[in-house]
Amino acid sequence: MVLAVADIAPRSQMGFSLGWHIVLACLGVGLPALVLFAEWRGQRTGDPVYRLLARRWARALGVLFAVGAVSGTILSFEMGQLWSGLMDHYGSVIGLPFAIEGFAFFIEAIFLGIYLYGWDRLSPRAHLLAGVPIVVAGVLSAFFVVTANAWMNSPQGFVERDGKVVAVDPWKAIFNKATWPETTHMLLAAIMVTGFVTASVYAVAMLRGRHDAYHQLGLRLSLGLGALAAPVQVVVGDWAARYVADDQPIKLAAMEGLFHSGSHADLSIGGVYIGDSLRGALHIPSGLSLLVHFNPNGAITGLETVPPALRPPVAIVHFAFDTMVGIGFGLLALGAWFGWTAWRRHRLPRTRWFLRAVAVSGLAAVVAMEAGWIVTEVGRQPWVVYGLLKTSAAVNPAPGVGWGLPVLLAVYAVLTVVLVAVLRRMTRDTPVPVAPQEADADEYAVV
Amino acid sequence: MSVATALLVVIWCSVTAYALLAGADFGAGIWDLLAGSGPDGRRRRALMEHVIGPVWEANHVWLIFVLVLLWTCFPPVFSAVASTLWVPLMLVALGVIGRGAAFAFRKAVTHRAFGVTFAVSSLVTPLFLGAMAGAIASDRVPPGIAAGAVLGSWLNPSSLLTGALAVSACAFLAAAYLSGDAQRAASVDVEWFRRRALASGVLTGALSLAGLLVTRADAPALYHGLTHRAWPLVVASAVAGLAAGEDPAEALRAARALHAYEIAFWESLADGLA
Numbered sequence: 001m002v003l004a005v006a007d008i009a010p011r012s013q014m015g016f017s018l019g020w021h022i023v024l025a026c027l028g029v030g031l032p033a034l035v036l037f038a039e040w041r042g043q044r045t046g047d048p049v050y051r052l053l054a055r056r057w058a059r060a061l062g063v064l065f066a067v068g069a070v071s072g073t074i075l076s077f078e079m080g081q082l083w084s085g086l087m088d089h090y091g092s093v094i095g096l097p098f099a100i101e102g103f104a105f106f107i108e109a110i111f112l113g114i115y116l117y118g119w120d121r122l123s124p125r126a127h128l129l130a131g132v133p134i135v136v137a138g139v140l141s142a143f144f145v146v147t148a149n150a151w152m153n154s155p156q157g158f159v160e161r162d163g164k165v166v167a168v169d170p171w172k173a174i175f176n177k178a179t180w181p182e183t184t185h186m187l188l189a190a191i192m193v194t195g196f197v198t199a200s201v202y203a204v205a206m207l208r209g210r211h212d213a214y215h216q217l218g219l220r221l222s223l224g225l226g227a228l229a230a231p232v233q234v235v236v237g238d239w240a241a242r243y244v245a246d247d248q249p250i251k252l253a254a255m256e257g258l259f260h261s262g263s264h265a266d267l268s269i270g271g272v273y274i275g276d277s278l279r280g281a282l283h284i285p286s287g288l289s290l291l292v293h294f295n296p297n298g299a300i301t302g303l304e305t306v307p308p309a310l311r312p313p314v315a316i317v318h319f320a321f322d323t324m325v326g327i328g329f330g331l332l333a334l335g336a337w338f339g340w341t342a343w344r345r346h347r348l349p350r351t352r353w354f355l356r357a358v359a360v361s362g363l364a365a366v367v368a369m370e371a372g373w374i375v376t377e378v379g380r381q382p383w384v385v386y387g388l389l390k391t392s393a394a395v396n397p398a399p400g401v402g403w404g405l406p407v408l409l410a411v412y413a414v415l416t417v418v419l420v421a422v423l424r425r426m427t428r429d430t431p432v433p434v435a436p437q438e439a440d441a442d443e444y445a446v447v
Numbered sequence: 448m449s450v451a452t453a454l455l456v457v458i459w460c461s462v463t464a465y466a467l468l469a470g471a472d473f474g475a476g477i478w479d480l481l482a483g484s485g486p487d488g489r490r491r492r493a494l495m496e497h498v499i500g501p502v503w504e505a506n507h508v509w510l511i512f513v514l515v516l517l518w519t520c521f522p523p524v525f526s527a528v529a530s531t532l533w534v535p536l537m538l539v540a541l542g543v544i545g546r547g548a549a550f551a552f553r554k555a556v557t558h559r560a561f562g563v564t565f566a567v568s569s570l571v572t573p574l575f576l577g578a579m580a581g582a583i584a585s586d587r588v589p590p591g592i593a594a595g596a597v598l599g600s601w602l603n604p605s606s607l608l609t610g611a612l613a614v615s616a617c618a619f620l621a622a623a624y625l626s627g628d629a630q631r632a633a634s635v636d637v638e639w640f641r642r643r644a645l646a647s648g649v650l651t652g653a654l655s656l657a658g659l660l661v662t663r664a665d666a667p668a669l670y671h672g673l674t675h676r677a678w679p680l681v682v683a684s685a686v687a688g689l690a691a692g693e694d695p696a697e698a699l700r701a702a703r704a705l706h707a708y709e710i711a712f713w714e715s716l717a718d719g720l721a
Contacts, residue, residue, distance in 0.1 A: 059555070062551070062554075063551050063552070063554075063555055066547060066548075066550070066551035067547065067548050067551055069507065069547060070507075070543055070544050070546075070547035070548055071544070073507050073510070073511060073540075073543050073547075074540045074543065074544060076511050076514050076515070077514070077529070077536050077537075077539070077540045078540075079514075079518070079529075080514070080518065080525050080526060080528070080529025080530065080536070081529050081530070081533040081536050081537065081540075082533075084526035084527075084529055084530035084592045084593065085526070085592060087518045087522055087525055087526045087529070088522050088523055088525075088526035088592060089522070090522075091518035091519060091522035091525060091526070092518075092519050092520070092522050095515055095516075095518055095519025095520070096519065098511075098515045098519075099512070099515045099516070099519065102508055102511050102512050102515060105508060105511075106508045109508070396529075396530040396533060396592065396593055397530075397592065397593050398530050398531065398533055398593035398597050399597050400534070400597060401533060404533075404537055407537070407541070411541060411544060415544065415548055418548070418552060419548070419552075422552045422555050422556050425555075425556050426555045426556060
């Protein structure tokens with residue numbers, strides 16, 4: 001395990017600002033669908049609780065979108081400010097997905113403006129339709145921006161001569177081998193984060209004794225979304241791991257803490273990776289070979305096959321991977337509990353432990369999603385473009401670049417505190433704009 | 448016209464769109480800082496918020512578009528600019544964060560700190576964007592990654608003057624837009640904004656003239672470009688500026704003409720890039 005000290009501050013800065021932005025991006029993908037569903041049900045049933053939920057979620061969406069737009073702009077700056085070497089070499093190859101993402105964002109912003117400002121000015125049907133492009137553009141922008149990351153894992157679509165890119169096929173670059181598993185995995189993660197984070201808000205309120213119809217419905221809708229996505233994510237996660245085994249065997253070895261190559265490779269859960277071996281882990285004999293090849297004799301490549309300088313920091317990758325998978329199965333179980341009770345008994349589970357579990361599920365989903373990104377990003381090290389360009393060669397060598405990290409940490413710490421405070425105060429103090437037929441809906445307060 | 452020139456034209460159009468649209472947003476933030484206190488100040492701020500509310504920070508899309516085009520079509524230029532000028536770029540980033548977040552928060556919850564952050568970052572962002580443009584135009588960003596001076600490249604007379612020019616141009620644009628908007632809303636603030644449009648217009652003109660003098664001493668190549676190849680544009684900009692002074696109703700049209708100066712500026716910039 002070799003950590004290049006020179007690039008640790010820029011890597012942390014990029015990781016931190018991406019990790020921060022991605023939480024908002026997840027909500028930007030999932031929340032519009034939730035808002036539209038609530039509004040549509042409200043229009044169909046005339047139920048004021050649905051209408052109030054739609055209004056409240058739309059207001060939160062507005063604030064989250066504006067802050068996400070800003071933290072996303074910062075990322076495009078950092079691409080050059082921190083990773084000048086990457087952009088210098090390959091900027092022309094990965095430009096297209098960013099350009100499309102920009103257009104998708106523009107469309108999203110325009111229709112979100114129409115949606116929020118036109119609520120009482122448009123007909124109900126037109127208003128609902130104005131929300132559809134927000135959902136589509138949100139999904140598209142997430143898709144295209146993740147394809148750029150997929151390309152860093154599985155670079156293709158260009159011709160290089162004497163260290164210079166001389167020809168580019170940007171569509172081939174976008175649709176590389178990592179694209180489908182990675183984007184699907186991420187979009188599902190975004191839906192799960194949205195579902196569980198939103199549900200946790202209502203669970204906290206219900207633990208504080210607010211059991212009215214508004215909170216019940218808010219929890220049911222959002223938890224339902226998360227519970228639907230969780231089992232699909234297990235299958236897609238397996239697909240993504242299979243891709244990694246195929247295309248980036250060293251990353252898979254780091255995820256599993258596997259040093260020696262061979263058949264009958266164990267599936268290792270937990271443990272700490274120190275000095276080329278995994279200690280204290282629970283081993284499932286031949287488990288990894290079975291998962292990857294459906295055959296206990298299947299051969300798996302170990303870390304020993306590459307020199308130490310080309311191995312990622314194994315301990316971090318293995319721990320992050322276990323964290324992600326562990327939380328994923330926990331969320332699957334929570335969703336199943338919720339789904340079973342809803343199906344058989346047409347109500348929520350009565351024990352307070354259910355609400356407590358939902359209350360922490362939001363944070364847990366975010367941690368799992370971040371852990372997944374740590375697996376893919378740290379697991380790709382020491383490469384920034386897999387097998388082609390080292391991270392240490394991509395970083396901006398200008399003096400003082402490392403100072404960006406503490407500055408950004410301080411600013412984002414303040415931003416996080418204020419954002420949470422504003423979202424909380426918004427739901428408590430500010431009356432929601434209420435149309436005449438919804439006059440009775442405003443007596444509910446969240447949290 | 449070669450492909451490279453065509454792409455430069457697209458980039459240049461996008462930069463102009465960003466300067467006009469986001470510039471007005473920044474300017475509104477600057478006037479927010481100077482709108483005064485009490486009910487007068489509140490009313491003027493409400494008018495400004497009404498004007499920029501629906502567009503939010505969506506105008507940054509132009510800037511992102513420019514960055515993406517630059518790194519896709521001219522990767523060495525992008526990496527040279529972003530690596531040498533990483534400090535002002537970081538300051539612009541902080542300005543963008545402060546402005547966008549504070550504006551969104553202020554719409555949701557009223558608090559003095561949000562207003563101050565919004566206004567100050569509206570001033571800081573065009574200042575450093577302008578300083579970056581000045582650094583490039585005065586030939587202080589050599590090709591290569593981090594090849595230029597990390598501080599000297601943008602902390603110099605030409606760059607800082609360009610930054611100040613950007614700030615005053617934003618203020619002028621916003622005041623001109625806002626006086627028009629106040630007129631439509633039959634607000635009592637028409638005169639207030641009109642006078643500020645005039646004052647900032649005069650300031651912008653003065654800074655432009657000062658810019659010619661400063662570049663003559665500090666950046667001879669840029670001065671040469673402005674006084675030779677681009678002189679008709681410089682003259683057009685001066686005439687438009689004077690016309691705006693004669694008849695404030697023309698201010699909006701003049702606001703567009705003002706960018707003649709900018710055109711001249713960008714032309715020399717494109718020269719530098721080539």
